[in-house]
Amino acid sequence: MDSLGIMRNLASRMVARATLPSLLIALAAAFTFAPSTQAAEVDIHGFVLGTGSLRLSDTPLVTGEKYNWLLGEARLRGDVDINSDSGITAAVAKIEFINDSIERAADIEVRELYGEYLGDMIEIRAGRQMMTWGVADRLFINDVFPKDWTAFFAGQPLEYLKIGSDAVKLSVFGNRWDLELVGIPVTQTDVTPTSSRFVVFDPGFAVREPANRLSNGEAAARLHTSFGSLDVAIYAFRGHWHQPDKGFDPASSQVIFPRLENYGLTLQDAILGGVFSVEGGYYRSVDDSAGIDPFIANSQFRYLVSYEREIVTDVTVAVQAYGEIMDNHAAYLAAAQPAFAAGGGPQPLPEHRKIGTVNVRALWLNQTLTTSLFAMAVASGGRMLIPDVHYAVTDEFSVNLGAHAFWGGPDSWMLGTMKHDDNVYANIKWSF
C-alpha cells in the first residue's frame, strides 16, 4: 500500500473508532478551551511500548491456529499538555500510533483528547477522557465507564483495561464535598475477547450497539465527602449494560445492551494500619425490572468488602470479597428454563455469585523490581492466576513479564470460558 493509502486507511479507522459525535465534542472542546499559544506552556512526553503475548494451548482457534499470538504490537505514544499561563484553561492529547504485527496493519488510538476549564468552584472537561470510580481492584461496581477486557487478558499494562469516555464532565467543589456530573452522549460498550485470537464461547451473533440518539446517552454522578479520615462517596448512573452477555434480541438474533441504572456507595478508611473499603451498588435492569424476560439480565445488588495492608516492609496483601445477588431469581429460572432444558448451552446463573481475590505485591531492589501475584476465584468454579514481574531497568526503560492461567467452571464470569487461553506476556517500555 502506498503512503497515501496508509494515511487514508488510518484516517478512516480513527473516525470509525472515535465515532463522529465524539470527535466533534473533542474538537469543539479543544477550540473552546485551548489557550492561545502566545501565553501557554506546552509539555510533550510519551513512550514506546512493545507488547507480545502468546496463547499457550493446543486447543485450536476457530481458524485452526494453536499456540497463537494474542498480541504482537508496538505503540508510539505522544502526550501533549497545553496549559494557559493563567492556569484557567488547558488542553490534553494522548494519542497512540500502533503497529500491529499480527494483522500487519497500522492504527491510531486516541486514548484521551480533551479541553478543560479550571475555575475556582467548577471545572469542565470535555472530550475523550479517562475516569475511574469506586474502590475495587479489577472488579467494578460504581465504575460504569467502558473497559477493554481484551487488552487485560492479553497482558497489556493494566491501564489499558480502561478506555476513555467521550464525555462532558462538570465538577463542582464545595467546602467539604465535591460533585462530578458526567454526560456521555454515545454509549460505549466494553471490548471483550473474540474468537479470532482467543478460545471463547462465541456463537457469532451480530452485535447491535444502542442507536446514536440523545435519549440513548448516558449520565453518571458522584458526590464525595469525608468525615475525618473516612472517605464517603455516593453514585448514580443511567445508561446501558456494557457487557455482551446481558441482552439478546431473539427476533433479530442480535446481542443488545439493555438499559441500566445504578445507585451506589463507597466507604474507605485507614484501619489497623491498613485500608478498609466497602462498595455497594444496586443495578436496576430497566428493560426487565421484574426479571421475567429470559433474554435480558435481571437487576442485581453488587457488593465488595476489601482490606489491604503492608504486612512487612514493601510487601502488601490485598483481599477482596465481591458478590452479585440477582433479583427475582425464581422468575429468571422459570423464564429461562426452556433454554437450559435444551442442554449443551450455558448453565443457569446462581442467585448469589461470589468472587474472592487475593493480591500479594512485593517491592525489591530499592523498589525498582515489583513482583505480584493476583488470584481470583469464583465460588461456583472458575479460577484465574496472574503472576507479574516489573523491573525498571533505568528511569526511562522498563521490562514487564507475566502470565494468565485459567481453570474453568460452569458459571465463572468470563473465566470459565477462557480455560484454553492461558498465556504469557511481555511489555517493554521506553519513556521520554
Add this chain to the structure above:
Amino acid sequence: MKKYILITLAASVLGYAAIAQAEDAAAIMEKAHLANYYAADDGSAKVRMEIINPDGAKRVREFTILRKDVEDGGDQWFFVHFKKPNDVRDMTFLVNKHPSAPDDRWLFIPAIKMVKRIAASDARAAFVGSDYTYEDISGRHPSEDAQEMLGEEELNGRKAWMIKNTPKDEVRDYAWRKTWVDQATHLVMKESYFDEDGAEVRRFTTDEIKQVDDFWVGIAGTMENLELEHKTTVRFSDVKLNVGIPDKVFTERSLKSAPKKWIR
C-alpha cells in the same frame, strides 16, 4: 495522699540533676523537630532527588512538595506532585500526617485518573525507592525516642549539640542514633544511625542551609546506607515559606486536578 505527694517530691528533687540533662536534650530535640519540619505555617519547594547505587548509576526523582501545618508539632498536610521520572509524571501523593497515629495517604494514578487510598503502616519504608524513609521526609516525633545529651562538638565551624536518640519502641533498621543539632538554628546537621553492636549503618548530613525570610532551612542533604554503599542526595530549590496555601489544595480535588498555581 499526703504521703504520696511527699514521696513524689523527694524523688523529683533527688532525681533532678539527672533529669535536667535529659530534659535539655529532649527540649533541644523538640525545638529541632519544629525547626526542621514545621518552619513557618506552610511552604513549598521543588525537590530533586538523586538515588545513587554503588556503581554510581543514578535514578532521578523530581517533585514539588507543598506543606501546611495544622498545628506546630502536630498534624500536617503534604502534597507531593511528581515531574520525573517520566513514567510517574503527574503521580501525586496526599498525606495527612498524624504524629501519634499512622498517616492517612492517598495516591493519584494519572494513567487511569484514579485516586487510591494507600496503607501506611510502616513509617520506616523507603520513600519512592530512595534511601530516605517516609519518616525522614515528614519527621519522627521526639516523644518516640528517649534522649541523652552526649556533649558539644564543632561541625564545619558551627557549634552543635550531640544527642543520643534511642527509640522507645524497637525500630527495624537501627538501634539508636546520634544527632548533631546546630546551636544557632536548631537544624539537624548530621545524624548517624547505629546498630546494636555500635556499628554505624546509616548517615544523614545536611550539605547546605539557607535563610528564607526569618527561617533557616536545610536545602541540600545526603542520606547514605553505609552497609549497601547506596546513597540519595536531595536538593531543594524555589523554597518559599508562609505563602498562604489554601486548605482546598490538600484535598481529593487537587489529586485529580493538580493546582497549577502551586506546583509550577
